[in-house]
Amino acid sequence: MKTRYLVAACQMDSQNNKQANLRIAGEMIAENAAKGAEIIAFPETVNFMGKGYRHQAEPVPGPTTDFFCEQAAKHKVWIVSGSFPEEQENGKPYNTLILADPEGNIRCRYRKLHMFDVEVENTPSYKESDHNTAGNEIVLVDTELGRLGFAICYDLRFGEMFRIMALQGAQVIFLPASFTMNTGKDHWETLLRARAIENGVYIVAPNQMGKKTNMLAYGKSMIIDPWGDVIARASDKTGSILAEIDLDYLERVRRQIPSLENRRRDMYEVMGEKVRVYPGK
DSSP states (O other), X not given: OOSEEEEEEEEBOOOSOHHHHHHHHHHHHHHHXXXXXXXXXXXXXXXXXXXXXXXXXXXXXXXXXXXHHHHHHHHTOEEEOOOEEEOOTTSOOEEEEEEEOTTSOEEEEEEOOOOOEEOOTXXXXXXXXXXXXXXXXXXXXXXXXXXXXXXXXXXXXOXXXXXXXXXXXXXXXXXXXXXXXXXXXXXXXXXXXXXXXXXXXXXXXXXXXXXXXXXXXXXXXXXXXXXXXXXXEOOSSSEEEEEEEEHHHHHHHHHHSOTTTSOOTTTOOOOOSSEEEEOOO
């Protein structure tokens, strides 16, 4: 297993042209691979943002996953696809990401667990569950780059999910997102750093930016180390950030702050009954 490598987080302004969005993603993959990145991650709703989202749903494998697998094999890199609508029998797609390996294989699939359903007096209500189906597994995968975990956007607010992944051995957790400007300016960095510090993990968080059909995306994609330091941060434009993952450093931090070991198991228990760990090759 490699203990040091470069990771890239790609900040996009995806719109309602799937071909254009994927073309831009392809350019970012080529650019980051040339810089030495070994794993490249994309944001939520990577291939389409706009009216008719649910009608863009695809199977897995399908056109979008084929694209990312082909790019992974072409550039010999790992790719976290960012999320896209995956076909579902009830017509409400899953919000899904895949991990493609350097041979072009799909190594795992994660479906967003938490749906953003909110009704607040005197403000517009929003129910993500009206448009998407929630997944039912916490997902990790063993790779030559360590044990990787996955979450998507609103999942960030559920600390128990990240703790379960850490207790299951996650070292790097990827969080593709499309955080809004309204919540992002106050919560994005705070929550990302908290999840990294609490669990002694790297957090790689590629975010959407720009004006969308019904919201303004915050951007500020980040890579955060296990001490909670922001080691790479995107500016207010599309593009990529790179940082080094150092798993030896991760282990040193966990020895200095042994919060995973010092939990009071006699007082409470964090359980993950539906955790799927995809094996390495």
